[in-house]
Amino acid sequence: MDAYRQLTGAGTATRDAARVTGIARATADRGRRRPSPSRPSRRPPANTLTTAEREQVLAVLDSPQFRRRRPAQIYAALLDQGVYVGSIATMYRILREDRQIQERRRLARHPTRKRPELVADGPGQVYSWDITKLAGPVKGSYDLVRNS
Structure with missing residues (x-):
């Protein structure tokens, strides 16, 4: 070459x-x-937020008023107040860099429920209209009546 x-x-x-x-x-x-690894990387954009501006945006996102809201909701609420701290994408980018991207709302936690299971270990204990997959005394065996 x-x-x-x-x-x-x-x-x-x-x-x-x-x-x-x-x-x-x-x-x-x-x-x-092809860009070679020896070449310096591109310069950062001229409109990059400073460290102080990033901290200000993060403080707004983590404030008690907005802690449980999505960035789109925060953006709209701030615009209603006449305040602009950054775009929605900027808010997401700052949250991602600070490892705070997660569900920001309170979610209901439903308890896990065990599905009821009927086990028959003898005749006449469980009645069902369909016994093709009725659990028996041996795991994997669905045949309760055996021909002797």
């Missing part, structure tokens, strides 16, 4: 450099366009 770059840098046509080095032009071009 270095030989290809030297040839093209010296003014050799890409087609001739590819033929001499045996490297396809598409491969060389792909390597040139």
